[in-house]
Amino acid sequence: MTTLLQVSGLTKRFGGLTAVREAGFTVAAGEVTGLLGPNGSGKTTMMNLISGNLKPDAGTVRLVGKDITGRRPHLIARGGIARTFQLVRVINDMTARENVVAGLAFRDRPLWGQAAANEADRLLERVGLGGRAEAQAAELTYVDQKRLELARALALSPRLLLLDEWLAGLNASELDGGIALIRSLSQEGVTVLMVEHVMSAIRQLCERCVVMNAGAIVAEGETTAVMSDPAVIAAYLGEEDD
């Protein structure tokens, strides 16, 4: 199993608060890895550090062995790490197609013009938004905006897809559809690192899990093993509410 992402000794401080403390873990190529932990444990900060939105104070992030620590986000995106956002972010005054073209036009091997439009439509179809290409992003429902965000991330042809609570706020049937979609992406070979609170989704999707608490990694391993780890139960599962 090749290691796609390797995080080691990663530390990020905001003033007096250490949001991420000497954190280290790996993501294997082709797997779905869950990043878990209670609210405020540093998961989103971790996503921001990996994607370049924040610069770490110490430690390294490696993508297929290459040091990408502290590189600017657009270079990391072109290097193969795509992300969605905890609070859904689409370009409201653009159409769904234009939103996806945004992911195609500036990647490592960019697409533009008719080729980009065709590929955007294919990706919209892929996430279940076929026929909605001309709709303004602002007019889409919440779940469709989440799908659109995913299509834009996939447009980068990422080696690693970071999903920050992509399943949050979906109703039961939307959740099933969302889980099936992530699973099918995984089967196509996309490597996923997902922050998630929905336990059923984690059990169904994640081969491995990394658990954070108060900025530190408290457990890492196979999902079933991690779930029964006393440290995890103490830190996290005790607070489960779904």
Place this chain on the structure above:
Amino acid sequence: MTARPALVIAAGAAVFAALALVPFVADGYGMSLAIAIANYAILATAWALFSGPTRYISLATVAFFGVGAYTVAVLGEVLPWPIVVLAAAVNGTLLAFVVGLSTLRLAGIYFVIFSFGLTELIRQVVTWYEVKVTNTVGRYVFLDTDQSMIYWQLLGLAAILYLTGYLIGRSRLGFALRVIGGDETVARHVGIDTTRAKLMLFVLSALFMTLTGAIMAPRWTYIDPAIAFNPQISFQTVIMALLGGVQRLWGPLLGVIPLTLLFDWLNANFPNHYLLILGIVFMLIVYLLPQGVAGAIGKLSRSRTKPEPETDRKAHSAEARP
């Protein structure tokens, strides 16, 4: 809906050819209005070229305009005209690079204030230099030109600007700017070098403003820093662009024509209350027409009913950031 590029460019060329005939029919007053409209059409359109998609409100217009005018005042009588224009372009571009690199990391109100403060700084520096080093308070600009020549040059510059704006609007760079305006964080995470894209458009926009100042300088005959760097030019540019609408290339023009006529009339009839009225007009425009005339037209023509966005559910997935 989207017309073929060749058709659009041909139509534009025909319009500009017709406008080139204005000096043959207009009297002195007509020419002065035509020049004022052409002047602000370039300034407001160039301003919207950068500020429209990015939504960065710049009050630095007159910094570039003034640098163009001053370059002409200093070099106009010693060098041939094309070289003078070139020198103005170089000065404006260099200044825009420095200003852009130092300000484009600022967002929102900080950028507005900084761009305004910077213009004042440049004016003070020029004033200081003229008084202390060259021992002048102002300069005469005697160039062998007339209203028609100034008008034709402005018209030519406007044609280049519209063509440039049209091509950028269809390019990846123009699209990148729209993504940046929509959500700068998203822009970075889809691989857009946001600093570079903003800087390129900022410099390009400033270049057109500088050239406008250079072309307009001979019209004044006498300039000093207070005239060349008059902040009112920056304010009027913003007001006109916002009234017309900055989301379309032709939008600012819809604000330039009525407001140039209105300001001309106000200046003639209420010279003492002019600034006060200007401020009120600005507030009314922002309040009543936030998308400008072009935006209002677009809204009318696109009268589709929108489904209610599910904002309540979006709030549910909020998590306090660590």
